[in-house]
Amino acid sequence: MGSAARTSTVRRETAETRITLTVDLDGTGRAQVDTGVAFLDHMLTLLAKHGGLDLAVEARGDVAVDYHHTVEDTGIVLGQAIREALGDKAGIRRYGFFILPMDEALARVAVDLSNRPMLVYQAEVANYMVRDFNIALVREFFQGLANALACNLHMRLEYGDEPHHVAEAMFKAFARALRMAVEVDPREGGAIPSTKGKL
Numbered sequence: 001m002g003s004a005a006r007t008s009t010v011r012r013e014t015a016e017t018r019i020t021l022t023v024d025l026d027g028t029g030r031a032q033v034d035t036g037v038a039f040l041d042h043m044l045t046l047l048a049k050h051g052g053l054d055l056a057v058e059a060r061g062d063v064a065v066d067y068h069h070t071v072e073d074t075g076i077v078l079g080q081a082i083r084e085a086l087g088d089k090a091g092i093r094r095y096g097f098f099i100l101p102m103d104e105a106l107a108r109v110a111v112d113l114s115n116r117p118m119l120v121y122q123a124e125v126a127n128y129m130v131r132d133f134n135i136a137l138v139r140e141f142f143q144g145l146a147n148a149l150a151c152n153l154h155m156r157l158e159y160g161d162e163p164h165h166v167a168e169a170m171f172k173a174f175a176r177a178l179r180m181a182v183e184v185d186p187r188e189g190g191a192i193p194s195t196k197g198k199l
Helices: 038-051 066-087 137-149 164-180
Strands: 007-013 017-024 031-034 054-061 097-101 105-112 118-121 152-159
Touching: 007 066, 017 066, 017 164, 031 038, 038 054, 038 066, 038 137, 038 164, 054 066, 066 164, 097 164, 105 164, 118 137, 137 152, 137 164, 152 164
Parallel strands: 031 054, 118 152
Antiparallel strands: 007 017, 017 054, 097 105, 105 152
16 A cells, blocks of 8 residues: 555534544554543543544534534544545455453444445443433444444444443444454555455
């Protein structure tokens, strides 16, 4: 793939949110995140570390209403940035998967950078609240990301009870799966990883 930098900066402004996000797929796990939603900041910091990417996010949203728009739109912008940073996807592994334990929780994630958006998300818990954050919004984050990145993304909570652990397991498992999928595969020789010749 050469030495071209796999980075992107995306800005999105709506009546509900203003977001600026920069991603470097070949980073070292550094994160500088300020979304106005503390739990989302925590999850994005984990994503950067375990995804092996550098991430800078500044977001302002209508959090006085609730966290929904900020969480969803941040997922959209992250998906757009990753897609732009990947370019034509020449030489990448394309597929990634990970099974991740987080104390009593176990999450399974598989991703295909296929240019076909699809999210399958299965996670049921008895308690969805982490302080004032409803972890049902984790699905909204990844729906926005999958649509904008145009990937197949399958996420399943195998089991787990504590909502913080559940959300953390899902984010970390995604990060590890993404890290695998965007990795340059020397056996590809810079080719597009598809018999179609294009992704």
